[in-house]
Amino acid sequence: MDAWPSRRAMLGGTIGSGLLAALQADPAGAALLLGDAAPIMIEPAEVLSMAADPVRVAMTRLVSTRHQWRARPPKRHIDVLNHGPDHIVIHHTFTPNTRALSLAHAYALSRQIQRYHMSKGWNDIGEQLTISRGGHVMEGRAHSLLAILAGKHVVGAQTLHHNKHTIGIENEGTYAAARVPARLWSSLVHTCWLLCAAYRLDPYHAIVGHRDLNKTDCPGDALYARLPALRRAVAARLRARRRRHPAGHRGGHRGGH
Secondary structure, eight states: OTTSOSOOEEOTTOOSTTHHHHHHHSTTOSEEEOSSSOOEEOOHHHHHHHHHOHHHHHHHHHEEOHHHHTOOOOSSOOOEESSOOSEEEEEEOOOOOOOOOSHHHHHHHHHHHHHHHHHTTOSSOSOSEEEOTTOOEEEOSTTHHHHHHTTOEEOOSSSTTOTTTEEEEEESSOOSSSOOOHHHHHHHHHHHHHHHHHHTBOHHHHEEEGGGTSSSOTTOHHHHHTHHHHHHHHHHHHHHHHHHOOSSOOOOOBOOO
16 A cells, blocks of 8 residues: 555546546556545556456446436445455336336436435445336446446345345336336346456356345246346356457356355
8 A cells, every 4th residue: 555656536426438548547546536435445457457358348338327317425334345246136126117218217217216215214225236128227326336347346235134245236117027128138138247247257146036035026027037048148148258258258157155
């Protein structure tokens, strides 16, 4: 720590497609301060690693940030663990199956979920990521995107007794019987693929439904029935990536309780 320069990158909560360029502009920054919770420490070498990693670059391009959907700051400190999750938990929001597919609607959905969660006394929105029916992916709990990029884990409030080792994806809609929209499904496959690659997870063990860990109907019978197909689709993408990048790929086989 003493050898690091004292400069820090101050991004004021804005993370997204410009994140890696901003980090490269100050690669010696000892930390990234986001302003609304405790900082996530990033060593200078990790900054350069982020910019060179296509998985992390793809994640920044995929996910709309809290700054973009105008999130409220959390009430209290956000817990960040120095290791990644070992499971990806699939949820549904249990909200109407709207025909609104716009990005503006997706942002409004995130604000709605955050208001509801915080009205229950929670610190912040519970999940780390949310996907709208239009296929838009939003950052959820504070620092979730940066934690993913840094290989760390923001502790959420989305799976009772399992929050310290699971990352949650809320999928907009109610899927007790309704079909999952094609745009949402495509984004869910892409998101899970990037998470498995970033955290070196085996999708056959890592991707689970909320009902697998808690007593609940979530994510609905229709979406839950598609989880085997989700695991296969993600595994196929990981295999294709390994064929393209046989050395140094980020995909792996960590997972399981």
